Structure formats: C-alpha cells, structure tokens
Amino acid sequence: MINAALERDTNNRMFEKEVRKFGEIIKGNADLLAKLETTSDASNFISTYIAMAAQEGIHFTAADMKIVVQEQKTGQDWLIPKVVLMMVRERF
Numbered sequence: 238m239i240n241a242a243l244e245r246d247t248n249n250r251m252f253e254k255e256v257r258k259f260g261e262i263i264k265g266n267a268d269l270l271a272k273l274e275t276t277s278d279a280s281n282f283i284s285t286y287i288a289m290a291a292q293e294g295i296h297f298t299a300a301d302m303k304i305v306v307q308e309q310k311t312g313q314d315w316l317i318p319k320v321v322l323m324m325v326r327e328r329f
Contacts, residue, residue, distance in 0.1 A: 252305075256290075256302070264321070278328055282325070
C-alpha cells in the first residue's frame with residue numbers, strides 16, 4: 238500500500254524532478270539570480286522562473302510552480318534553492 242502511494246505521488250508530480258534540476262542550475266548562476274531578483278511580484282516571478290528554465294531545456298508549468306512555492310513557504314518540501322526561497326518570501 239505504501240509503495241503504491243509512493244508510485245502514485247511520483248507519477249502525479251513529475252514536475253518535481255524538473256524544478257530541482259533547474260534549482261541546481263540557478264543557485265550557481267549569478268546572472269540568472271540577478272534577473273530573477275528584478276521581478277516585482279508573484280506572477281512575474283513565476284513566469285520569469287519558467288522562462289529561464291525553458292531556456293535550459295527544463296519544463297514545468299505555472300501551476301506546478303505555484304504548488305512548489307506554496308509547499309516551500311510552509312516547509313513541506315524543498316524543491317527550490319534557499320536563495321530563491323528568500324525571493325519567494327518577498328513576493329508571495
């Protein structure tokens with residue numbers, strides 16, 4: 238039963254792998270972080286984050302990103318780097 242639940246969650250949340258992958262890229266890239274820092278609100282932050290990921294060949298949706306942000310704000314999951322979390326706290 239637990240294995241079935243884990244498999245279901247993994248299949249339903251395929252975006253997590255992609256978000257983590259981009260998190261590894263962005264946390265070591267001052268230019269991407271600076272661009273993200275210029276965003277002024279939650280909507281712009283999400284669209285910029287998604288667009289920058291897409292330029293790296295990594296894809297997830299705005300709905301996926303909203304799940305990530307909400308979970309990260311409540312400490313449920315850690316998919317984006319701490320430096321990005323600080324920006325999230327300022328905008329959401």
